[in-house]
Amino acid sequence: IEDESDRDFMEQVYRQYHRLMYHTIYQLTDDPWLADDVLQITLVKLIDNIPTLRSLSDTKRINYIISAVKNSTYTQLRKTKNHPEIDIEEWMMKNTLTAEDDPELLAIHKEEIQAFSQIWPKLDDKNRLLLEGRFILGKSYEELAVDLGMNPNSVRMAVTRAKRLAYQKWRKYMKE
Numbered sequence: 001i002e003d004e005s006d007r008d009f010m011e012q013v014y015r016q017y018h019r020l021m022y023h024t025i026y027q028l029t030d031d032p033w034l035a036d037d038v039l040q041i042t043l044v045k046l047i048d049n050i051p052t053l054r055s056l057s058d059t060k061r062i063n064y065i066i067s068a069v070k071n072s073t074y075t076q077l078r079k080t081k082n083h084p085e086i087d088i089e090e091w092m093m094k095n096t097l098t099a100e101d102d103p104e105l106l107a108i109h110k111e112e113i114q115a116f117s118q119i120w121p122k123l124d125d126k127n128r129l130l131l132e133g134r135f136i137l138g139k140s141y142e143e144l145a146v147d148l149g150m151n152p153n154s155v156r157m158a159v160t161r162a163k164r165l166a167y168q169k170w171r172k173y174m175k176e
Contacts, residue, residue, distance in 0.1 A: 006050050013046065013053065017065050024069045034076060042072040074137075075147050078129070119169040127162040134159050 001007045021042060025035045045068055046053060056064055120128065133139045133147065141159070145152040 001047060001050075006047075009050065009054065010043075010047055013061075013065075014043065017062070020062065021065065021069045024066050025073050028070065028073045029077060034073075034080065038069065038073045038076050041076065042069050045072065071143065071147065078147070119166065119173050122169055123162070123166060126158075127165055130155070130159050130162045131166060 001010060018039070021039055022035060025038050029035065029038075042065075046065065053061060053064065123131070130144070133144045134141075139147070141152045141156045144150075144159075145155045148155065150158070
């Protein structure tokens with residue numbers, strides 16, 4: 001950092017938010033070495049975006065920092081192949097119908113979830129990663145593109161192909 005006011009600003013950001021950053025990282029990994037690496041990588045990214053950080057309100061700055069930390073953590077976990085596995089069945093159950101909903105729809109939905117959980121392991125890592133990122137983690141195509149080092153349009157097409165493949169496997173399983 002060449003500008004002294006930028007240096008002071010980033011020191012203030014670090015002092016104010018380093019506990020929040022570590023807390024966010026440790027929600028995703030328990031590796032202290034990786035946590036330190038992620039913190040350093042995130043700080044470099046934040047330094048590159050000082051004008052944006054300065055323009056944000058405190059609340060928006062907190063959300064911006066949390067998003068940056070999470071994205072850096074996921075990227076590093078993917079690079080080290082230690083990313084947390086997401087149980088698709090558990091996620092779908094807690095994000096969908098409940099017992100108060102139509103019991104018939106719930107039974108159909110449970111059957112669909114069972115089928116989907118059977119085909120999920122049959123998808124290759126790349127397709128699972130794309131589908132997890134887009135539909136479970138709720139990342140935009142642009143965020144996925146940054147994480148994967150791809151063009152957003154290429155990511156959009158890759159997600160479309162992954163959805164088609166998953167749907168084909170799901171339909172085949174449902175016919176069996």
